[in-house]
Amino acid sequence: MKKITMKGKNVDEAVDAALKVISGDRAQAKVFVLSEGKAGVLGLIGGTEAEVEVTVKEGKPEDAQQLLQDILDKMGLVTMVESRLVDDRVELVVKGDDMGRIIGKDGATLKSLEILLAGMLARLYGERSYVSIDADGYRDKRRQSLERLAQEVANEVIDSKAEKTMPPMSAADRRIIHLYLQGNPSVAIFSQGEGDARRLVIAPK
Known part of the structure; x- marks a missing residue:
């Protein structure tokens, strides 16, 4: 998943500029308008630019990998996440230190992360997603x-x-x-x- 914030004279121009930077396809892009901008006097003075946040899907395994990596980074954990697609399920493997924090008691934290990621992917792709996470060979x-x-x-x-x-x-x-x-x-x-x-x-x- 690639995400970028971009400004332009209007929303369309800002979106086009963002897609050019991240080499994205508009059909695969999700656009969130931060500001529609405002034209200035005579189109020249006092105007504000439009601002958008553009997210481009790269594929469920890649997006799930990036989302989980971002979560673990925010937890202050030094990890590496690998991903693959098996049938209709995204399988993620976490490697690194302090795996106990990721696993939790009886795998409770892993289960919570699976539910969280499945929900995030469902919102991103508009369909139900299945996620399995393993850490330190716990499964x-x-x-x-x-x-x-x-x-x-x-x-x-x-x-x-x-x-x-x-x-x-x-x-x-x-x-x-x-x-x-x-x-x-x-x-x-x-x-x-x-x-x-x-x-x-x-x-x-």
């Missing part, structure tokens, strides 16, 4: 941790022949456990509860 570590937990609970259920209810967790975490256990011939898995209180139940077959 893979989290998946492995949940799979170990799922296996431990499944073993307990098989040994005791009694169902066990797992603690509340996010939809993404529930999906990881569900996918891991769905091929286990000795246990059944289902959900109960609503919203934040929704839990997985592991039962013997």
Whole structure:
């Protein structure tokens, strides 16, 4: 995403000048008029120039990368963000120091950043956007941790022949456990509860 503020005799002239500087296409540009300007006496004296802010979309991965980098810079973090498009989802990977601040407790900060970026991209592109953010390999570590937990609970259920209810967790975490256990011939898995209180139940077959 490229953004520039430019002045001109009128709005159209200011927009054209801005697009020339950033090599942008008007069809891909979003224009915010800061000032429409005012003609002076006889068109010469006392007038003010028009001023516009022009944003040109570069593609969801590139724009998401820049938006996230700007957020992390404002947080005072020294990071590098990489991006790619997988199907219809933008995947972002953050590298740098102090990754704990980006991840948060149980990935809460990552989740908040994903929601924030998805909203920003939706406004920019006028369509729903899906965003996934990883930092310091957190996603893979989290998946492995949940799979170990799922296996431990499944073993307990098989040994005791009694169902066990797992603690509340996010939809993404529930999906990881569900996918891991769905091929286990000795246990059944289902959900109960609503919203934040929704839990997985592991039962013997």
